[in-house]
Amino acid sequence: MSKLNRRHFLVTGLAAGAAAAIPAGAAHADPSGPDPAAESAQSLASRGLTTDPFTLGVACGDPDSEGFVIWTRLAQQPMAEDGLGGMPQRPFPVQWQIYADERARRVVRTGVSVAAPEWGHSVHVEVQGLSSDREYWYRFRVGPYVSQLGRARTxxxxxxxxxxxxxxxxxxxxxxxxxxxxxxxxxxxxxxxxxxxxxxxxxxxxxxxxxxxxxxxxxxxxxxxxxxxxxxxxxxxxxxxxxxxxxxxxxxxxxxxxxxxxxxxxxxxxxxxxxxxxxxxxxxxxxxxxxxxxxxxxxxxxxxxxxxxxxxxxxxxxxxxxxxxxxxxxxxxxxxxxxxxxxxxxxxxxxxxxxxxxxxxxxxxxxxxxxxxxxxxxxxxxxxxxxxxxxxxxxxxxxxxxxxxxxxxxxxxxxxxxxxxxxxxxxxxxxxxxxxxxxxxxxxxxxxxxxxxxxxxxxxxxxxxxxxxxxxxxxxxxxxxxxxxxxxxxxxxxxxxxxxxxxxxxxxxxxxxxxxxxxxxxxxxxxxxxxxxxxxxxxxxxxxxxxxxxxxxxxxxxxxxxx
The missing domain is CATH 3.60.21.70 (Alkaline phosphatase D (PhoD))
Structure with a gap:
């Protein structure tokens, strides 16, 4: 089996690190605005992404007083026998955002992680720099496709x-x-x-x-x-x-x-x-x-x-x-x-x-x-x-x-x-x-x-x-x-x-x-x-x-x- 792709590791880590540098409560553009993951549907289709890849939901885990892990895995066809979820054998940038409110209006952290085929197009983001003992919400996006909203907590x-x-x-x-x-x-x-x-x-x-x-x-x-x-x-x-x-x-x-x-x-x-x-x-x-x-x-x-x-x-x-x-x-x-x-x-x-x-x-x-x-x-x-x-x-x-x-x-x-x-x-x-x-x-x-x-x-x-x-x-x-x-x-x-x-x-x-x-x-x-x-x-x-x-x-x- 291939080892963890070094670029995947570095991009994920740098994205989380860059997000941690943003002060809590800082204003950001609306999630529908331009971002590194917002390719056009036509562009994504040319790369083999033609349907919603967020079929497996979202998850959060291992909280501490400053953050938590957020997860998703891209899969256009979850039950594909080859285990690849109907995904092309290429990486996809995935935008993630952390919100201070359940209506997803106040963005407090954002970044991009790479969903690499070597790791089943999974995304693990370690979010830090948040306030302790409070609720947050999160979601992911690839182009026009947006995941469901998840609830997190520090x-x-x-x-x-x-x-x-x-x-x-x-x-x-x-x-x-x-x-x-x-x-x-x-x-x-x-x-x-x-x-x-x-x-x-x-x-x-x-x-x-x-x-x-x-x-x-x-x-x-x-x-x-x-x-x-x-x-x-x-x-x-x-x-x-x-x-x-x-x-x-x-x-x-x-x-x-x-x-x-x-x-x-x-x-x-x-x-x-x-x-x-x-x-x-x-x-x-x-x-x-x-x-x-x-x-x-x-x-x-x-x-x-x-x-x-x-x-x-x-x-x-x-x-x-x-x-x-x-x-x-x-x-x-x-x-x-x-x-x-x-x-x-x-x-x-x-x-x-x-x-x-x-x-x-x-x-x-x-x-x-x-x-x-x-x-x-x-x-x-x-x-x-x-x-x-x-x-x-x-x-x-x-x-x-x-x-x-x-x-x-x-x-x-x-x-x-x-x-x-x-x-x-x-x-x-x-x-x-x-x-x-x-x-x-x-x-x-x-x-x-x-x-x-x-x-x-x-x-x-x-x-x-x-x-x-x-x-x-x-x-x-x-x-x-x-x-x-x-x-x-x-x-x-x-x-x-x-x-x-x-x-x-x-x-x-x-x-x-x-x-x-x-x-x-x-x-x-x-x-x-x-x-x-x-x-x-x-x-x-x-x-x-x-x-x-x-x-x-x-x-x-x-x-x-x-x-």
Whole structure:
């Protein structure tokens, strides 16, 4: 694969730098006036651009107190099999503008970036020099074509708490299993920040990962293994109007899990290592490159071959520090397969889910944190979930339960650093959960030292079903687990100095579009009081099929990626 085009890098960087030199609030010509990207339609047509290239929407990400990243990717034909989006193999200058008002009348920053074919005609602009703790809006333009308007936001000043932070987090959006209604409802909440914790897209070809009754829509193309395939798959997801609405509503912090590459992959090991896959590292390189091309990430995350720096730290003033983790790229392979096992390797102190460098980075972040809330945005279940009521411990080897020593070192790390309020945010398991965190899960009377909130899937698994959380078998075996619900949705939080509240939002239907959303339960974490406290629980809906009588085996099956 070609390396990052030097001209593309320099032009993008210089454009952002030049924009940062413009004082905030400076007057500019109306966007419809002359600019470097305003070629005539006839001129663009002669270069092969004949239709609207902004079919994949816009996005913003990784905000700080002075700016953020804005993103788009040009694609005239999003589903082109070659992954090129129907774009000519030539660069296109793209004008970008930042506005101080929602009506896009007051331009405060402007510049030109180059959408290069080497990087899928994607644009990543790192905008700086803005005021802290306020809203902005942005859009892009090529000739007569103008993108939709996106909403951005800067973080508070590093020494300020700012107001309360409305943060939502999501995971697991299987396009084939349902409509992305939850993304639409999330956009309507107008959050300040959205965390996507993995499984943004799925790699399967059609009729491979199916739900009872059949999938409601289908992936295009074969299983993603090539750069063209991953680009096409990202484009299919990005073209969804509900997902576009969620991206345009707020800045995002993104991290991957497994399906952005291959189900249950671990470092350089594919899901099924017993089957020779000599091209797996080439596949990994392609997946990483396509992920960067399609996400609002800073240049620190530009992939280098099979490696990509994704773990990073985002500070929201003094209110919160988000430690975004990567539990796939550096982990040891699952010790006894991916499922629930009694596995001696799970307690091997030499094994890690984060790798040594990321672990030390995280522990160092704990030691230096002065935030009110330290929040880990990561992929797989952190608390222990033993599915055996007897003395033998049977746990998921794909989660932190498969890396017990790694979990204990990190938990001990935040205890030793006297982190004020440690909170772990999780996706992956296609159900809502809330739990207390322990240093020693074998002693249920021991102190609670943190809190975990888990978001269900956006669509993976189909509709799901409402359930009585008190009847879930895992809660009886694991008293630190406090809440469970198997519907689709997202978690909407409000982070304030004295507490963090979490509304577990659900939509009853994803296999038909347009469902309304409601709050199934609300939990609160109080300042300096580790653990979750229920403040609201909606009664079980009798019209929905309950899974209150699920066996442990049925519960485990619901979380299995392939039926």
């Amino acid at each position: 973080a508070p000043h590093p020494l300020s708490y700012g107001g309360g932070l409305a943060m939502a987090f999501v995971s697991c959006a299987q396009y084939e299993h349902g409509y992305f209604t939850s993304y639409r409802r999330l956009a309507e909440e107008h959050p300040d920040l959205v965390l996507h914790l993995g499984d943004y897209q799925y790699e399967y070809t059609r009729n491979t990962y199916t739900i009872p009754g059949g999938n409601v829509r289908h992936h295009e193309g074969p299983e993603t293994e090539t750069l063209a395939g991953y680009r096409q798959r990202h484009a299919q997801y990005k073209a969804d109007p509900d997902l576009q609405a969620a991206h345009a509503a707020a800045p995002w912090l993104v991290v991957w899990d497994d399906h952005e590459l291959d189900n249950n992959w671990a470092d350089e090991v594919p899901e099924r290592p017993e089957i020779p896959q000599p091209n797996f590292l080439t596949r990994r390189e392609a997946a990483f490159r396509a992920y960067y091309e399609n996400m609002p990430l800073r240049r620190t995350s530009i992939p280098r071959g099979i490696d990509m720096q994704l773990y990073r730290r985002i500070r929201w003033g003094r209110m919160a520090t988000f430690h975004m983790l990567d539990t796939r790229q550096y982990r040891d392979d699952q010790g006894c397969g991916d499922g629930y096992r009694d596995c001696p390797a799970a307690v091997d102190p030499a094994r890690s889910i984060t790798g040594a460098a990321q672990e030390e980075w995280l522990l160092n972040g704990f030691r230096h944190s002065r935030a009110q809330w330290d929040i880990l945005g990561q992929q797989v279940f952190f608390a222990q979930r033993d599915n055996n009521a007897g003395p033998v411990k049977v746990t998921s080897q794909d989660a932190w339960d498969g890396y017990v020593a790694s979990r204990r070192r990190i938990t001990q790390g935040w205890i030793d650093a006297q982190v004020r309020n440690p909170v772990v945010l999780t996706g992956d398991v296609h159900a809502h959960w809330a739990s207390d965190l322990k240093l020693d899960y074998d002693d249920p009377t021991g102190p609670t030292v943190g809190s975990e909130l888990v978001a269900t899937s956006i669509s993976t698994g189909g509709n799901g079903a409402d359930s009585d959380p008190a009847a879930h078998p895992f809660l009886a075996i694991n008293p630190h687990l406090k809440f469970y619900n198997n519907q689709r949705g997202y978690v909407l939080t409000k982070i304030e100095r004295d507490q963090m509240s979490a509304d577990f939002k659900v939509v009853p239907q994803v296999q038909t579009p347009g469902s309304e959303v409601y709050t199934r339960a609300t939990y609160v974490i109080e300042d300096r009081v580790p653990g979750v406290q229920q403040t609201y629980l909606r009664p079980l809906d009798p019209t929905l099929r309950s899974r209150a009588g699920m066996t442990v085996e049925e519960t485990v099956r619901l979380e299995t990626e392939r039926p």
